[in-house]
Amino acid sequence: MDEESTLNEFKTWIDERHPSQPEYLQATKEIAKDVIPIFCNNESYRRLNVFKRLCEPERIIHFSVHWLNDANEVEIHNGWRIQHSGLIGPYKGGLRFHPSVNESVLKFLAFEQSFKNALTGIPIGGAKGGSDFNPKGRSETEVMRFCQAFMGELQRHIGPHTDVPAGDINVGSREIGFLYGEYRKIHNRFGGSLTGKDISFGGSHVRTEATGFGLIYMLRAVLKQHKDEIKNKRIGISGAGNVALHAALKSVQVGGQVISLSNSRDCLIKEEGFSESAISWAIKNKAESDNILIDLCEHHGGDWHKDATPWQQPMDIALPCATQNELDKDAAAALLSNGCKYILEGANMPCTNEALDLIEEKGIPFVPGKASNAGGVAISGLEMSQNATFKRATYKKIDDALQDIMLNIHQQCVEAGTADGRVNYAKGANIAAFRRLADAMVAQGV
């Protein structure tokens, strides 16, 4: 079977089936270029049409959320849950509350989640959900009422063995608490219907830190693979949320020098590197702050760069940890010409496909989010098993498990992505995850 014509036919098909959904088309095409050759060379995959079937979400749930704001006015928002693939376990993935949320964004996130979750080695399927509601600038009571109304609709589609949501952008432990409280009230059951819960009611140690810490455990494995080390490396991080700050904390703890953090407009540069105490201060005060980056600058100093991203700065390692498509072709060109040697995605799909082409051309190690940020969902998986057995593991046990899981994902990328002595982590992750999902699809029939 001709690989090039199969890829071209796939691109035409996906464009026609999912028009006007640029993020979904971007994510599916990025994976297609790596897995079509595997697909073409496997008779069962071809016979059962596995790749196109994996590019169709199993279920798209769209509901409207009606709720009363503090002025006693009714507000209406969109709510979604995209249950992308339940092939290898209950649907699993976060909820995002942000004005930019739409069906295309959630479909790409759910698609990537299925591949990511397959790499963790834990039996969890892929999903994502959320709303175009923006909790920023809302009172806590408004956030609570919105979460209750959102869960009022979502609750009929989730459960510990069906679909287990968690947090994502703007959905942290406060929102998970409100969502969980409503679910428990309606179903009168305690347990694993959501992860990312507070430790006091069924949460797991290390879940809050897991995505950022896991990213740095992956970075250490990549550096070791390339006979390099983190000590004194200049690390540029974007974002100032859960993933960014925990990646910054672990980087500094293991000897790296974090020179940047950012938000959707501006960037804070600290030439000599943020101290561990400054980052810990930001983590501690984030929930109470309207803009943690400004507060960090006021309390701990740094150079404020207006309307800027970190990517123009010289750095050895770039960790985009904010949002999709934040690192474009120009940013990639600046990073590469300034000597950046490694890029690992903390966010989901932060690099545009044009940026990826440039990085690939240069040949520096690049690890895609589905491999490098999988630590968060992996610890969510361990939260589910702790809930199911009514046991809580220690912080050390979960942190050790996280390190093992990230090493295992690294190994899968190396095994599936090495050619001519070079590891292509993106290709390795895509192929390893695809094989796991495709084999499950073949075994389960049509």
Ligand SMILES: NC(=O)C1=CN([C@@H]2O[C@H](COP(=O)(O)OP(=O)(O)OC[C@H]3O[C@@H](n4cnc5c(N)ncnc54)[C@H](O)[C@@H]3O)[C@@H](O)[C@H]2O)C=CC1
């Ligand atoms: N929380 C988790 O466990 C996981 C999160 N992710 C991904 O990591 C990314 C960040 O998520 P969280 O840290 O959880 O969210 P968060 O809500 O805690 O933080 C998001 C941060 O990104 C910043 N931001 C938003 N848009 C930006 C832009 N265009 N440019 C620069 N900064 C921007 C915000 O100011 C905020 O500091 C997202 O892509 C998310 O899907 C991936 C795996 C797990």
Ligand SMILES: O=C(O)CCC(=O)C(=O)O
């Ligand atoms: O912990 C989870 O279930 C979700 C994590 C997530 O949303 C992600 O990996 O992007």
